[in-house]
Amino acid sequence: MTPPPARRRRSGAEGSAPARSLPRRGAVRRAQAITTYGVGALIAVDHESFVVSGLDGADEHWNADEAPRVYERRLARVLDVEHFRLPPASDDSSKDGLRVRRFPLMHSCPECNELRRHRDFNPPPSKSVCGTCEADLVPSRFVIACEAGHLDEFPYWHWVHRAAGRGTSTAGSCGGTLTLRASGRSSSLRSIRVSCSCGSVPEVSMEGSFRRSALKDLGLRCRGTRPWLGTSVPADSCGLTPRTLQRGSSAVWQPVLKSALSIPPWSDGRADPLTPYWDQLRKLSSRAEVEMCLKFAFGGECPVPLDEVMELLAAEQEEDADSDKAPTFDHRYRALRNKEYERLRAGNDERERSRKEQFICETPLGDPAALDGLGVTGPMLVKKLREVRALKAFTRLTDPDSTTETDEAALSSARLNWLPAMEVRGEGVFLRLAENPLAAWEKLAAVTGRAERICRAHQHVMEQRASDPTRVQPSPATPRMVLLHTLAHVLINEWSLDAGYPAAALRERLYSDEEMAGLLIYTATSDSAGSLGGLVAQGEPERLAASIRSAIRRTSWCSADPLCVEAEASGIDGTNLAACHACVMLPETSCEHNNILLDRALLVGTPEDPHLGFFANILAH
Structure with a gap:
């Protein structure tokens, strides 16, 4: 770096x-x-x-x-780029x-206690030491950020001089030098003292600087600075009220990651030479026009046979989101997931594919009758998969799942035709919930009531955090989604104990809407834990049935019960019900929804209503 x-x-x-x-x-x-x-x-x-x-x-x-x-x-088509x-x-x-x-540029010296910009300490080239004391400089612990993704220095001068009532445009005009020291009495903000040598204001502590209205009370608005793109301040300020954050806080940066599995006909790499020409090819309507375009583009023979090019174009059109209007990003991304679900159900036999194939999905050889009565069906062994995870943008202060696209901070000042991404390979197990038992369970009043409580809490959080609440998408918290999500978590916990995989090496991928009810648990990691074959073995019907029974029985009791199972709300802003770190929560890298929208009562029931759980029959035997 x-x-x-x-x-x-x-x-x-x-x-x-x-x-x-x-x-x-x-x-x-x-x-x-x-x-x-x-x-x-x-x-x-x-x-x-x-x-x-x-x-x-x-x-x-x-x-x-x-x-x-x-x-x-x-x-790439969903994210409107050419490649990664x-x-x-x-x-x-x-x-x-x-x-x-x-960044931040504001530093303090632990010897002389001066607080100023890094260059004002006159450090030697390529070093960060005080030019006078030769002590290592300490970067400011505090920064400010707004929900539009802007980042700036903490306004120490305004904070010290707030009692004097000076205007925001006179920052630094007193001619004094700021100092920062720790009283040593405690580690609280009250012990961090800032003063100015001008003598017109008393020494103040940092206590209260994290209040939501702290900077608003100073009359400060976000200046719209983007230090990752340069140091210049834009002419038009953002206007939002920034908030104070610890420099190392997770709220300072949250990635907006989008991913896709490589599925046929795109999973063998044959289409890669066509990457620069897809936009042109999609505009053509006949086979002859496509053939002529390819000959012109490659100066002769195309490396991809024309029949395969036509097959790829047909696959693209099939995956287009059905909409009379221009499809939004959410529609296009949902269409991407729908096609993955179809392919996971259909499979992709290894015996019929080349060695370059990056997606191998087969039906287990065991007797599917082992799963009868469990409410689970259609397991598939994903022996080989490739996932591409792209960094689309990032957010500050707010979780990416609760923001609109307008709140996402850009990775560059000029639009690029690519995005940074990581490529991971692994294996996994795909399974579905049985349609008839699921449809009957979803109609239970107690089930819909619990899911509606989670949905309302999540919708409120999204609207509260979004800059434009009218553009917030509906919460995905339906009964089947919460059920699938919680089931994925308990299976990951079970397989981390039974199959020897660390929970952080397993990931979930949920497929939930009115026509989908499936989940994929896979080991798409960049290390050797991704393709050892141990996870695929868990998908054989006999072993899968034993895993589900064990996971449900283990989940029926939490060390935090009865508080956990009787909780009226838990998690971030009440977006969980019966879910805590002692029962179903996972490392955040394993979860698609940052450990929210969970409720194990929908799996195992409650003491008052044991039949509420979709898998309650397992506990009855």
Whole structure:
């Protein structure tokens, strides 16, 4: 990982510009560049702090060997890009890495206690020490952010001078020097003291700076700064009221990740040479026009047979969302999931495919009668799968699932035809809920009542956090969705104990609407835990039946009961019911919905109503 080049450039031999030799600061894994330290995220390296730079110029400085292109046509079409790129590795042998910028710029010296911008300490080149005391500088613990994704320095001068009633436009005009010290009495904000040498205001503590209205009371509005894209302040301020955050808080950066499984006919890589020409090909209506376009594009013979090109075009049109109006992103992404569900049900036999095939899904050899009476049907063994996860954007202060697209912060100032992504391979088990028992269970008044409570709480949270509540999509919390989600969690917990996989190495993928009721549990990881074959073995009917029975019995009791099962609301803003970390919650990387929309009572019932649970018959035997 390297910071952006300095503004002054020295001349090399014979007056030519020298090759860039940028200082390195730490290292991150490729997966972290998508999920943890992506564009716009703050990263601490030793005693320094940086923000990961945007993608402007990445085409030039990302080495093609270290950041190769990744193709997944279905996901690229939904995200309106041409291709994806793996983030560059940032180990000792890498030629470049992720670019970063120093942020926050406000630092304090633990020796002289001065609080000022980093450059005002006159540190030596490539070092972060006080030019006077030679002590390591400490980046500001506090930053401010708004729900539009902007990020800025904490306004220390305004905070100290708030009692003097000075206007916001006179920041720093007193001529004094700010100091920051810790009283040492406690670790609370009250012990962090800020003062100004101008002598016109008393020393104040940081207590109260995290209140929602703290900066609004100072008359401050968000300036719209985007330090990951540059240091300049836009002419038009954002206007939202920013909030104070700890520099290391998870609320400072939340990735907006979108993913797709590679399924036929796109899963063997044959369509990759056609990537730059899809937009042109989709506009053509006849086979002859497609053939002529391909001959012109490739200057002769196309590397993909014409019959296969026509098959791929037909598959694209089939996956288009059915809508009279222009389909929204949510419609297109839902259509992507629908096609995956169809393919997982239909399977893809390995004996009929080439070695390059990246999706192998087969029916188990065991007797399906082992699952009779459990309410589960149609298990499929996904022996081979490939998933592409792309970083679409990021949010601040709000969870990505509760925001509209207008609240997402961009990864670059100029639109790019690609996005950073990671490519993972693994295996999994797909299963469905039996339609007749599910339809009867969904009509129970007690079931719909519990799901409606979760739905109302989730809808309220989304509307409260969105900048435009009228554009918020309806909550997905239906009875079958909550049931599928909770079942996926308890199976992951069960298989982490029985099959030896860590829970963090397993992931869920839910397929839920009026016509879908399935889930995929898979091991799409970038390490060796992804394809050892142990998870596929859990999908054989006899073993799957035993796993479901064991998981349901284990879930029927929580160490936090009776408080857990009798809870009127739990989780973030009441978006769970009977669910806690002692029973069904997972590592957040394993869950599609950040551990919300869960209720184990819909699986096993409650002491007052044991028949509420979809799997209550398992506990009765």
